[in-house]
Amino acid sequence: MPATTSVTLNTGGVMPTVGLGTWKSKPGQVEHAVEFALKNGYTHVDTAAGYQNETEVGQGIKASGLAREQVFLTTKLDNPDQMYPEKALEASLKKLDTSYLDLWLMHWPAPMTRDGKPNREYDWLDTWKTMEDLYLAHPEKLKAIGVSNFSVEYLERLLKVARVVPAVNQIELHPSCPQDDVVGYCQDKGIVLTAYSPLGSDNSPLLKNETVIKIAAKYGVQPANVLISLHANKPMHTVLPKSVTNERILNNAKIIDLTPEEIGELHDIDKTHHFRACHPSWTGFGGLGFPDCK
16 A cells, blocks of 8 residues: 555544654753654654653744644653543643643553552553543543553453543554554554554664665665655554654655565564564563563
């Protein structure tokens, strides 16, 4: 299929395919990155309370000169805030200096204490129920809600009781972590996938992979463009390349059409070179139901 420029969520809302990711983008850099990206064709920005840069992301959006409704803005509920979603939502809106979010995600199904330890006395499913309450009561503040880092096992538990089907599941996706089970399940349920760490994170071996280099040479682009374009060539996918340098922000937006054979070749990389940039065990809740993390 030709690469998409946007996808339609189960809410009817439209989400641009390529967004600027801001994980590890520090205050002092991220304001400029957001402003520059939005002045140069991007219309989708992804942040999180846990990144501790929402204030600066909001400043970058304002500095871009774009009207708020021209930008698709995502942020995420932090793990230690799972007991207080309403308070956390108001804090994010205030920091981002906006009256609404286009998408609000539960960052991990992993409630934590303030000092970052797993809180086993609280159930993330109760957090989701409160997020649903807020979404249904305040459509003027929340255009869509979703999840992040959810395996099939966790999605099945959620959907058994959900009043609102998540609009998005944001997960690590790249040729060495294709997560076909999660992708297939979400597509079947009408849940859009957002790929984070599409390059396999910093200094990724994927950028030197022979298959990636071969396809990049064919189209006259950088290996990063192939890895980002992979997701734009799949139905119901969006993707979050991240950078704070002007040149890379511009380059990452160059999306190419890939053939089905090339997509297959990229997927085959996982058979011999599987890895995750972000293993869920850091949460203290083990593998969170992901088969390759058990």
